Amino acid sequence: MSRVKSVIVVGGGIGGLSLAALLTRRGIEVTVLERSEGIPRGIAICIWPNAVLALQAAGDAKLAHAVRDLSHRIDRAHFQLVSGRTIADVDLDVKLRSRYGMTGFGVTRAELVETLAAEAGAEAEVRHGVEVVEARRDGRVTLAGGETLKADVVVGADGVGSVVRHTVLPAEPGPDRREDSVRLTGWQGYASGVEADYPSGDIIFGPTGVAGIIPLTAGRTYWFMQAPHDRRPTGDDWNERVRRVIAATPADRVHRDNPRDLRPVRAWGRGRVTLLGDAAHCILPTVGVGACMAMEDAAVLTLALGSHDDPEHALRAYEAERYPRVHRVFRRGRAAQRIQRLDPAIRDRFVTTVPPALIEHVFLSSTLPLPRFAGRLD
Ligand SMILES: Cc1cc2nc3c(=O)[nH]c(=O)nc-3n(C[C@H](O)[C@H](O)[C@H](O)COP(=O)(O)OP(=O)(O)OC[C@H]3O[C@@H](n4cnc5c(N)ncnc54)[C@H](O)[C@@H]3O)c2cc1C
Structure with a gap:
């Protein structure tokens, strides 16, 4: 012992x-x-x-x-x-x-x-x-x-x-x-009440790298995206799901990453x-x-x-x-x-x-x- x-x-x-x-x-x-x-x-x-x-x-x-x-x-x-x-x-x-x-x-x-x-x-x-x-x-x-x-x-x-x-x-x-x-640059955030019941975690290869959409509890949806730091991503050049979740994310739930x-x-x-x-x-x-x-x-x-x-x-x-x-x-x-x-x-x-x-x-x-x-x- x-x-x-x-x-x-x-x-x-x-x-x-x-x-x-x-x-x-x-x-x-x-x-x-x-x-x-x-x-x-x-x-x-x-x-x-x-x-x-x-x-x-x-x-x-x-x-x-x-x-x-x-x-x-x-x-x-x-x-x-x-x-x-x-x-x-x-x-x-x-x-x-x-x-x-x-x-x-x-x-x-x-x-x-x-x-x-x-x-x-x-x-x-x-x-x-x-x-x-x-x-x-x-x-x-x-x-x-x-x-x-x-x-x-x-x-x-x-x-x-x-x-x-x-x-x-x-x-x-x-x-x-x-x-x-x-070193990488990226963003993450979470939105409420959008895509909430989607049962899958999606990993998407897009124009600035990789993004993910992951459901959380209480109707929230987490997203992350590899993207430059000069402006908050919109997801416009990505698919509709990514765009919708990012658009629904309030500014105080967005975080800039520097992994x-x-x-x-x-x-x-x-x-x-x-x-x-x-x-x-x-x-x-x-x-x-x-x-x-x-x-x-x-x-x-x-x-x-x-x-x-x-x-x-x-x-x-x-x-x-x-x-x-x-x-x-x-x-x-x-x-x-x-x-x-x-x-x-x-x-x-x-x-x-x-x-x-x-x-x-x-x-x-x-x-x-x-x-x-x-x-x-x-
Ligand atoms: C964008 C991104 C997405 C990720 N996604 C995932 C994922 O999906 N799954 C997964 O498993 N991992 C993921 N990771 C990795 C994960 O975030 C880290 O591996 C994890 O947070 C490490 O935990 P830790 O406790 O070792 O360190 P940290 O989370 O960094 O905690 C260290 C703590 O020490 C404190 N501290 C620092 N210096 C001092 C000091 N001198 N005195 C006292 N306190 C101090 C800090 O304030 C901090 O609270 C991700 C990372 C990033 C950047």
Whole structure:
């Protein structure tokens, strides 16, 4: 049984709060230090069986259901050209629900973060408006005001520009100083009362890249689009569904994205400090699974802390287990980006020559549970 009694989690995003919800279930004292005062940046994401089943395996069915119940289920994933021509139409009911008890689903970031915080419960102390400026290998962190806190283990879940990563791995530059970090520009938003009952998640290859339309709960519809930042997209050069959803989106529900990626390194922690989620391995949204990987991280880390006496051994075992998985998915994100950024005419010729079964296989492979978490949603 682990000797870990206390954990400081830097960053109260999806990864940090998933970890908090799992650790408090094991009686570990958790302090979450979150820089922002309020609702997370960004609009919505899709969550897949790999993430929910990881939470169930390392936590319990209540946590998995709390996350799943935020969802509007998606029965199909329909990949298409802007002309309407189908590239692949994946029956998620058959491929996912029949095996795992769920498909994928769209959820707002705000509702997901609130739910994870509630699941972490009163046993977790979540402090907002607190910026960490340094993490040390012995388990101490320093806050912007000079206060120092200490725990048995520190987890940097502080996103792609991670301060924890910078201070424990000073030789590994973050995305701002890495020439090989890929950057994209995009937009997302959600509308209410339009296309609400559509049962499919649509991925559309169009004039400025790729766009998606995903149903959410309560009659809301999420959209995202790769497009330049100089003006809000209208969807006019896309299909009618994209145009209608964007036209119905009020200005305060539109968000400009600046996604970038960060190649994972092996053994991404030192001493009593490790990393989780985007801080360790930021994956391009071209595959749309970065948050699910953060939730998987949280589950693997929780189980490692429970099965090693020595906290440092637990952290190194977690990093060694996660590296091959996230590195593979990171490379998938890059490969998808190389295809998506091609000239649209060349890209469309290419994607229509790829067998639909191959597109389906590549798409599903990042969404399936790890063998150790395979099972059904109870
Ligand atoms: C356009 C887009 C679409 C996406 N779609 C999907 C999708 O459909 N499915 C999916 O699974 N993933 C998706 N992703 C990826 C997903 O958003 C990220 O992988 C996920 O948010 C990572 O969670 P995280 O907790 O690791 O980091 P973050 O969400 O970045 O959270 C980090 C937290 O740390 C806090 N913080 C930062 N620095 C400090 C500090 N010094 N002190 C204290 N707190 C700090 C931040 O305020 C933040 O709250 C998408 C990403 C983008 C950009």
